[in-house]
Amino acid sequence: MTDPALLQVDGLSVDYLTPQGSARACSDISFTLRRGEILGVAGESGSGKSTLITALTRLQRPPAVTSAGRIVYHPADGEPVDLVAQSERALRRRRWRQLAIVMQSAMDCLNPVMRLGAQFTDVLRTHDPSLDRAAAWQRAGELVRMVGIAPDRLPAYPHELSGGMRQRSLIALALACDPDLVVMDEPTTAVDVVMQRQILAQVLRLRERFGFAVVFVTHDLSLLLELADRIAIMYAGRIVEIGSSADLYHRPKHPYTKGLRDSFPPLHAPLRELSGIPGSPPDLRDPLPGCAFGPRCPRAHAACEQAVPPLRTVEAQDVACVLYDPQNPEATAHA
Amino acid sequence: MPDTPVPAPRGTSDSVAPVLEAVGVSKHFEVRNRGGNNAVVRAVENAGIALHRGRIVALVGESGSGKTTVARILGRFYAPTEGEIRLHGRPVAAGGIARRDYFRKVQLIFQDPFGSLNSLHRVRYTLGRALKLHGHARSRREVEDGVIDLLRRVNLTPPEQYLDKFPHELSGGQRQRVVIARALAVRPEVLLGDEPISMLDVSIRLDVLNLLAKLRDEEGLALLYITHDIASARYLCDEIDVMYAGQLVEGGPKEAVIQSPKHPYTRLLLDSSPDPGRSLAAGSASEGLFTATGELGEPPDPADPPTGCRFHPRCPFAMDECRESFPERTEFPDGQWVHCWLHQKGRAHLLAPAPPAQSLKETRP
Amino acid sequence: MRYFRRRLGFYLFTAWAAVSLNFVLPRFMPGNPADTLLRDLQDQTGQAPTPEQVHTAQTFFGDPTKDLLGQYLDYWKNLAHFDFGVSVTNYPTPVSQLVGQALPWTVLLVGTTTVLAWVLGTALGAYMGWKPGSRFDAIFAPTTTFLHAVPPFWLSLVALWGFSYKLGWFPVGGGYDPKVPFSLNNVWFVLSVLKYGALPACTLVFVGFNGWLFSMRNVMVTTVSEDYVLLARAKGLAAWRVLFKYAARNALLPNITGLAMAIGGILGGTLMTEMVFSYPGLGLLLMKATTGHDFPVMQAVFLMITLAVLVANLIADSVYVLLDPRTRDEG
Amino acid sequence: MLNGILRKWNVRIGLGIFALALLVAFLGPWVAQSLIGWSGHQVDYHAIGRPPGHGHLLGTNTAGNDVLAQTVLGARGSVFVGLVSAVLATVLAAAVGVPSGFVGGRYDRVMTAFTNVFLTLPSFALTLIVAGYVQGAPWLMIALIIAVFEWPGGARYLRSQTLSLRGRDFTVAMRMVGETRLRLVFFEVMPHLTGIISAMFLRAMVAGIFAEAGLAFLGIGSTDTISWGTMIADAHSQSAILNGQWWWFVPPGLCIAVLGMATALVNFGIDEITNPRLSAAGRRLVKKFHAARAAGRRAAGPAAAETAGRST
Amino acid sequence: ACSTSRGSSGSDASNIDTLNMTASSATSTFVRNWNGFSPATDKAPGTSFFYEPLIRIDTMHAKTPEGWLAKSFAWSNAGKTLTFHLRPGVTWSDGKPFTSADVRYTFELPTKTPGLAVVPIGYRSLATPDAHTVVIDFAKPAYQKLATFSTLNIYPQHIWAHHNPKSWTNPDPVGTGPATVSGFSPQQIALTMRKNYWGGPGKGVKKVDIKAFATPETAKAMVLNNQLDWTSINWQSAKKYFTSKDPAHNHYWVYPTGGDSGLDYNTGKAPLDDVHVRRALSYAADPQKLLPLAPTGQGVANVTGYSAAVYGSLIAPAYRNQKVTADLSKAKAELAKASYKLNSSGVFTKGGKAYPLTIKSVAEYTNWPVWADGLAEQWKEDLGLKVSAVRVPLAQMTPQLSKGDYDIAWDWQVNGSSAWASAFGVLHSANTAPEGKPALTDYTRWNNPTTDRLLNAWQNTNPADLAAQQKYAYQLQKITVDNMPFRPLVDNGSFVVASSKNWTGWPSPANTNYVPGPTSGPDTTMTVLNLKPTR
């Protein structure tokens, strides 16, 4: 893993401002994404995954605001830039050529009253004005063929395509301008396992071909374990653990990661009784002073309520848990 | 937490009479297709399913394969186009058993716990109505006691705390448990669960699965569990039936089906299901059956299904027979059965060694 | 296409219902043209009608409820020949002539003001919905709320009082300057039509655009938060392109059907405006016919309005199908 | 949900205005007689067509009636017509729409066609024609006529809502538990329609007031009651516009407008609850946030902005 | 002929030759329909400029008939024969001569054309011994029919014989009258005065523009803006809002029509069958106080209803100068005498039964409803009697009155074309009907043999015999004043709005023998011919 860094996220915080008070949906998020890497982000519903994705691509909608942090992007050519500080106009030039996005619901993401092909050509021609109409259409055809859709479906309207086709065409669309980074927010939740497999296999093959990096968000940890190079586990707006897939699966450090892993019964391995994670996630509007997972944590103790544990490197991964705090007497018990 | 092995499935399906049984049911929907002409969607074709006391049958299959339709036929939400439903061996069609009496025996649990509870009614009302409707409680006292008892049975404790809550004050898992409690209120013998956990957050799904297992074990309910997720089916069920494009293609004891699938579609399903254990079992990656997953093709159009075995256009082993007619049922000694020409034609060896499927991820240098 | 066939069937049915209703209504309602005539006569001459006159008037108008089926068939036969009969209060002028005289004015007034109001409202609404909470939105939203709540005819009255009587900027009524020769080839005539139509048109636009503005704004706000608009932004498309091709175009759809649905209401509102400004259109004709119990004219005007509404709906349906491919497959 | 609605300021103001209008409508004659000191018809022979002042807060009309007293009495004429027509229209809409959506099948098709026909007919022209036939009808009749042409829109909307509610899991679930049809309609489906129905009711009420005023203005209103509509019509026919007696025709029009605005406010509130995206509150906060940030940055200089980004 | 540029009429620089006027009733648009046989109420105006009757009525002098197209007329054969001597030298506007054949054609048309909505005169025979004589024979003495001839315009046979009078709209009328149509648009009709009119070319009016006005408000505004010279609308507070703005040029006159309006009591119905109730109501009604509420310029009526200015000596000397006044003490005394008693809430009761009263008036009129409201208020304050005021739409007033569906109504009373006709319509039992059945014109359901006998006798009296006329008139007047089937309150008037900025020569009510109404037949012609331009 010696690839150069593509994206450096540093202390990113995102708030939702509501009349009832603001909720910090992403809090002090830091990580580095390397070129060509697949970073998985997992966590339960409401943990801030989508918020993170939209913040990374600077696409957040009111009432979300980036309240702190930097997102430093390293283009292949040129100086690193902080996306947070960029103007909308400057960003627009980077969009899709460098940053593309695939969202969860393909039906909602395609303009229902535009033909599929037109949704390709407008972005192609925006970023490459030299492309004429026919050439753009040609290119759109190549793109959809890449994901196993016949180019003669280009004149179709989105509602005339099956769910799987729509989802795949979104992936093809994301690759239209050969981006450096594709962020994917649960791109396969709405399709069934067979289709999911097909789509992910395609993403991997295309990644091989084009070398883009992926930030892949899902709540399905078992899927990420197969797919991602590294995985970040989010809980209540924070990354609680980040590390390679293998490490996370075999040696989860954070009690939450462990609980999450054990929420997925195995397909082949011997069965045992699993219990999931009891309780429900905290209210982000009213954060606890200590570890947000404390109330649900089987190993919680007094120290957990004091302060939010910082992310620190433990063995191969980074964990935010007092159990791994060298100053914590309980820590040794586990480590 | 100690790793306690799940008890092995008890009894076999043949030993006792099924509580609820679908015999050769089909369901066709009249729809209007794009040209504005009428078309028939063959959502379910000649399916048979038997639910036994104290056992859970899982029905798996990809989207649109007809699972929900089967559940709704069993729940008498749809009348089957063909075939019949038998409750304790008695056909229930037209006049056989009154709807009210039927619902007393068979209850359906919906996928979406957010939608299946009326947001304007308190838990007390929802459960109380179910009790009163079937005469299980009359006075206020009885209703209150009945509701408390129900809440306790679905592990919502202390029950008093939940009595007067509105659905939006409950978490997803709690809501699904209220839904189950409502189904239990009529004291059914059969529960039909249509993807009862798929809308729940990952961390709380197991809770509900464990509750269903408890109901089977402690109350001897017969259960149908519909899911996409084979892993959870394996975790919960005794028996797995696989459905493809409206047809039941394979079934049998769960471990048999999962460890040695006899139908290529079951293999595809298993290969497609994420399994962290598999991919991370270092170096064991070998060729799967469906390597070129990209060229698998689209699922069939239920309004115009392929002839013969409906899986043939996507099947790597497709033979001429497969295109012509639907194969007979092949039974195996351990209770597994399959509809596949490979077995009829003695080519089963093609499937025989079930290698651990290929990992999605290439091992990168 | 099946969709069209079904819609067409519906419109034919509605047209039949409207036409029949039109036939039935006058025949079963109290009131009597003879009485109206006599009273008017007395009103004009200042003399009581003689008993002979009373008798003559009553026999002239006869009993409207005799041989209904035969009348009904005749009614259809006449309609097929575009024969709407003869006006009572303008006897023996054919109704078609009266309608022909009034129709252009209403078409002119309603046509231009509806289009103007719609375009203005939709454009402003799109802009407000694009950036909800902006200063423009914050100022305009409450203002238009209030304007929307003002009864149109009252606003017309106030406008008439202010602009015509107090300030004298506009004429107090009529469709053109009677001093100018009545001819479309005459520039002065055309100018006078514009001058006379300005105030009614302005009030109609003023009252009318708020509704469009609101529906457009609200749909736009919703549309702007759709995922496909977000994706369009993510694609780095120019802002105007996102606004027009993705947000506004989709948000426009309800306003298009709304336009057709509203035609009936618009005609109703115009009627009052025509009253206030004595604008010589269909509304005024209908009004006069109603007070004069001039059934043939009432029937004809009502039929015109109904047909206009039906045609507008039909057009809107077609346009909608053109603009929204999803409807084409609908059952 | 109902609680949430009542907590919105615009809903509160709107409902407040409605409550006031109702109060005035019911207490009208009493208010006029004891608070204003003039009944609507009482003639002040010493003040004919006087502008506001001299014991007449809103002046008098040319018949020597106190305009304020008439406005107060007119509330009754207008509001009652609005109220009754709204009740009728809403009941009709619910009685046609809800069963149509719930029962479905042929009954639904017939009712839908019926509703659509009504919806397509130009209602105001028809109202005018029908009202013209029954000229000089008592206010109850006027209300009835208005209601007859006001229900179809609501019926269609209620039908589609019922249709969707009927297919919703919770209704299906209760049916599968064995719930009776009647209770399904009244206890499962109807409660979800109350928001819609109440909004519809308010809108119908104002539409009724509008329609009454319009008809009165055209001389087809009820003739035995004072309403805001008849006041405007009288003012118009008695040359108040030409003679500039604004105090005569402005108050009733404003009253109608204010009631109209009250409905708009209530409906906005309901809209914002049912479609939270319409609420601009969040956006305003975001704007404020950015403004505060920009101000902070300007105050602290560019260097501070760099570090500010990293804190917290 | 119209010029192609903007109209130049009325501009300050040139001489004035166009009279700008309106028709008498509001219409927003004209329809080109001058079919005189049509019963239409919205025909195009201007008829009196084209068609003329044989005689005219001098309203200002006891409604005396005078010759018009007929130079003279005479009764013979005890009122059974009427001879008209036509004016020689009269031509139709197309140049053809006017003869007795045209008169014959016109009078015979209703009887010869089935379905024509025109009342036949009802003569026995009609003869035209020569081109200028028309002799009409009646079966009975027909003195009172004479007035009818003042409303029957004569049409040219040579034109109408070629058209169907039932369906022809007569777009370009050819008549004996002073003008012809030179232009038509929906808002204006342009007329050109004939040079060869039998009555002479007049004193200066060359053209007449008849303008449409949708509401009286529009007409008022047009007058104020100097767009109109002449119109006929009732202008409340005209002094304040009109004449005082330019007293020298702005004129507003209310010409008496001879009749009045006031209260009709439904004498066929309790409690108004009780004369004391009627008197109580009448004595408590104070028109003096009502008039300012709708100050149209009309005056308080004579107690008989007959206007003294018109009928003069035909009104009984006892009443001649007696205007209606309120007398509260008399009212209260009558109330005490009534067999119906007022209960605490002000409703008449008798035998435990309550008889609530309403007063109806025509909703569309601007003055009556206001007065009716005021009356209700007066009765409430002065008698403690509760009467609710109801406004009835114009179209329904007649049916309701006719069926007796009212208690008290504000309505016209003595408004016939002659003193006799005025009384006959409202008093004779031939014109009434039992309760519930439609009465023709006697809405109060006054049914009294004496009255009938007097009316019948009067009908057969030669109008020239003034003493006989007076005898019957006085007796009838006493009956109505005493029994009060109706109570006159306000003089009926023709309202005339005129401006002398452009045209002078308007008559005034004090000294005129014609009424300057814009649609008053020959009187209109007389007015126009007498106008002189100011420049």
Ligand SMILES: Nc1ncnc2c1ncn2[C@@H]1O[C@H](COP(=O)(O)OP(=O)(O)OP(=O)(O)O)[C@@H](O)[C@H]1O
């Ligand atoms: N528009 C909004 N206004 C206020 N709070 C919001 C808004 N959108 C999201 N949130 C809150 O922000 C938090 C994170 O939401 P986010 O959508 O990022 O979660 P997620 O991890 O993507 O969940 P899911 O798996 O359900 O998609 C949640 O607690 C949510 O309640």
Ligand SMILES: Nc1ncnc2c1ncn2[C@@H]1O[C@H](COP(=O)(O)OP(=O)(O)OP(=O)(O)O)[C@@H](O)[C@H]1O
């Ligand atoms: N009411 C209906 N009318 C017409 N077609 C229907 C109807 N219900 C289901 N179908 C069709 O029948 C087929 C089977 O649908 P069903 O819902 O049973 O599938 P499923 O296996 O439950 O799918 P999923 O996993 O997506 O829930 C689908 O093609 C569906 O489109």
Ligand SMILES: [Mg+2]
């Ligand atoms: Mg998300």
Ligand SMILES: [Mg+2]
């Ligand atoms: Mg399903």
